[in-house]
Every structure is written in structure tokens, then in C-alpha cells.
Amino acid sequence: MDHPVSTDDLSVVLGSSTILRGIDMTVTDGETVALLGANGSGKSTLVKALVGVVPITRGRARLYGRDVTTESRQVAWGRVGYVPQRVTAGGGVPATALEVVTSGLLDGRRVRPGAAGRRRALEALDQVGLADRARDSVQVFSGGQQQRVLIARALVRDPDLLVLDEPLAGIDRDSKEQLAGTLATLHEDGRTILVVLHELGELGPLVERCVVLRHGRVVHDGAPPRPAPGHDDPEHEHVHAHGGDQVPDHHVPDLNVEL
Numbered sequence: 001m002d003h004p005v006s007t008d009d010l011s012v013v014l015g016s017s018t019i020l021r022g023i024d025m026t027v028t029d030g031e032t033v034a035l036l037g038a039n040g041s042g043k044s045t046l047v048k049a050l051v052g053v054v055p056i057t058r059g060r061a062r063l064y065g066r067d068v069t070t071e072s073r074q075v076a077w078g079r080v081g082y083v084p085q086r087v088t089a090g091g092g093v094p095a096t097a098l099e100v101v102t103s104g105l106l107d108g109r110r111v112r113p114g115a116a117g118r119r120r121a122l123e124a125l126d127q128v129g130l131a132d133r134a135r136d137s138v139q140v141f142s143g144g145q146q147q148r149v150l151i152a153r154a155l156v157r158d159p160d161l162l163v164l165d166e167p168l169a170g171i172d173r174d175s176k177e178q179l180a181g182t183l184a185t186l187h188e189d190g191r192t193i194l195v196v197l198h199e200l201g202e203l204g205p206l207v208e209r210c211v212v213l214r215h216g217r218v219v220h221d222g223a224p225p226r227p228a229p230g231h232d233d234p235e236h237e238h239v240h241a242h243g244g245d246q247v248p249d250h251h252v253p254d255l256n257v258e259l
């Protein structure tokens with residue numbers, strides 16, 4: 001079975017630093033997996049290595065069974081949508097939201113995506129709630145709106161595997177909920193989603209498995225950390241009896257895995 005993502009003893013050294021150490025990770029068809037970990041634990045480097053942006057020093061990474069280093073030309077890149085961590089969608093080049101999203105369809109062979117492609121790009125913009133801004137320059141967009149344009153750019157290929165690096169960072173609450181809804185629909189459709197997150201947040205209900213990195217190693221791979229019973233109840237006051245005294249309990253209850 002060729003899984004959407006599999007890594008085998010993957011290590012990445014950048015400069016003189018070992019960033020990832022012996023990562024074994026598999027994402028199976030239709031799964032939604034969150035990649036969690038503290039700042040600098042290597043989450044972005046791992047997804048960059050998976051999509052061939054960062055060179056792999058040892059071990060291997062495969063997408064749909066093809067080695068991203070040695071079989072790069074055979075990898076089904078058309079099945080993969082990648083949303084990098086918060087970069088500007090404009091890149092200094094004046095372009096409308098529609099142009100940026102349409103460029104996600106270009107694969108080096110087709111010079112112009114044509115009317116069908118533009119229709120598809122409009123649908124993708126609609127999925128992120130920006131259809132009405134299609135013809136505006138992304139340079140005037142807010143950071144969160146630019147992020148949504150980049151997500152639309154990945155969605156326009158109708159990918160089977162979506163790899164997103166902190167897609168909700170810097171996005172307002174309504175847009176987060178909208179994007180969570182879009183990802184939920186893709187998940188129900190059977191797509192595979194690997195998403196780098198700081199906290200489960202709005203995507204919590206969607207995530208089936210968490211891989212937690214610390215100092216470039218996997219320290220947890222399994223069920224999402226769940227709040228202790230009752231702690232996710234908004235009415236819960238986090239006050240427990242300790243030897244007869246009521247002592248306020250200020251620990252953060254929603255992530256039991258130490259990051």
C-alpha cells in the first residue's frame with residue numbers, strides 16, 4: 001500500500017545543526033494528522049523535507065510510494081497541495097487573488113490554464129470566502145487574507161493530500177471557523193490532511209492523530225491529547241479539593257502531552 005506520506009529514519013542537517021533525527025512517520029489515506037511541537041522543534045522543516053524544499057540528509061521520505069529525493073520526477077506532485085508557513089502571497093509582484101490562485105494550476109506544461117481553470121480558481125477562492133475579492137490585488141490584502149489566498153492556491157489542484165504549515169496563524173476567528181469547515185469537508189471527501197499546528201484549536205474536532213516533535217524527534221504519535229474529564233466544559237472552574245481546602249488549580253488542561 002502506497003501511503004500518502006511515509007518517512008523512514010529521516011534526518012535533516014542544516015548547516016552544522018541536526019534539525020530532524022530519525023523520523024518514522026506514516027500518514028494513511030484519508031487521515032487528518034496534526035504535527036505539533038514547540039517553536040523550533042522542527043515541524044516546518046519536516047513538512048519542507050516531505051515536499052522536497054529542504055534536502056534530506058539521511059533516511060527517506062515518500063509521497064504515494066515515491067521517494068521525494070531519488071524519484072522526484074515520479075512523485076505525483078499534482079495530487080499534493082502545500083501551503084507554506086505565512087509567506088506573502090504577492091511576493092512583490094502585483095497580482096490579483098485570482099491570478100495567484102490560478103497559478104496553482106500551472107505545472108510547467110500548460111502556459112495558460114484557460115477558462116475552466118479560472119472557474120476552478122474562483123471555486124477555490126469561494127472555499128476560503130474570498131470569491132468577491134478575486135480581482136483585487138493581493139498586495140492590498142491583510143496577512144490573514146493573503147494566507148487564505150495561498151490556501152486557495154493549494155486547493156485549486158483538488159489535491160488528494162493537503163500539507164498545511166500553520167494555516168490558521170494570524171487569521172481572525174470567523175475565517176478560522178470557515179477554514180476549519182473547508183478542511184472538514186475535504187476530510188469527509190476522503191482527502192488526506194497533514195497540518196502543522198501550534199495548538200489544536202478550531203481543528204481539534206477534525207484531528208484524528210497527533211505527531212508531536214521535540215528537538216527534532218517524535219515524542220508522541222497517537223490519539224490527540226484530550227482535556228481531562230470535565231475540563232473542556234466552559235462552566236468548569238478548575239477548582240479541586242486538596243486535603244479539605246479548595247485550592248485553585250491554574251494548570252492549562254487542554255494539552256496533556258508535554259511539548
Ligand SMILES: Nc1ncnc2c1ncn2[C@@H]1O[C@H](COP(=O)(O)OP(=O)(O)OP(=O)(O)O)[C@@H](O)[C@H]1O
Nearest residue numbers: 014015017019037038039040041042043044045046
Ligand atoms: N536553513 C536553516 N539553516 C539552519 N538552521 C535552520 C534552517 N532552517 C531552520 N533552521 C532551524 O531549525 C530549527 C527548526 O526550525 P523549524 O522552522 O522547522 O521549527 P518549527 O517547529 O516549525 O518552529 P515554529 O513553530 O517556530 O514555526 C530551528 O532551530 C531553526 O532555527
